[in-house]
Amino acid sequence: MSYILEQLSIGQSAFFEKTISEADIQMFCGISGDINPVHVSALAAEKSVFGKRVAHGILVSGLTSAVLGMQLPGPGTIYLGQELRFVAPVYIGDTIRAEVEVVEIISEKKLVKLKTTSTNQDGKVVISGVATVRPPQSS
Structure with missing residues (x-):
């Protein structure tokens, strides 16, 4: 299911969870x-600030794309931009919950933040x- 601008x-909010392998x-x-x-x-990672191997930050941030493109707003969404802050490391075996929440609707530009x-x-x-997206034009 997709949500058009007027349905947001x-x-x-919506979320997706995945264990990083x-x-x-x-x-x-x-x-x-x-x-x-x-x-x-593992050897290099032990000597790093993290102490063990970590997942790529961009790999983990890609889970947000799954939420936007498949749930909210859903299929047909155009992902226009993303501001990111990598706050803590993600290790192999961590289960990540990527959540999005509508915080701004810019009707005149047909955009959602x-x-x-x-x-x-x-x-x-x-x-x-x-994230800044353009929701689908029809559901």
């Missing part, structure tokens, strides 16, 4: 070309930001 309201990290390395040792080498928040299984915020 401030405070409306070794395979996710390996596939993202192949897709992106980012093989930074902090993502792929949504607060984006990703938290881990302990409820700790790992990524925060604001």
Whole structure:
């Protein structure tokens, strides 16, 4: 289901959850070309500020795209922009909840701004930001 502009309201929200796996990290390395040792080498990661391997921040932020494109506003949404703050690391095995909440509707421009928040299984915020989207024109 998709929500057109007129069906959206401030405070409306949706979420998607996923556990980050070794395979996710390996596939993202192949897709992106980012093989930074902090993502792929246990030895290098132990010496880093994180203490162990971490997922790519952009991989994790991609879960927000799943919410926007599949749930709220849903299929047909055009993702125009994203402000991100990487607040805490995400480790292999962490379950991330990517949530979006409508915070502004700009009717004259047919745009919507949504607060984006990703938290881990302990409820700790790992990524925060604001997305700008153009909702589908018809549901």
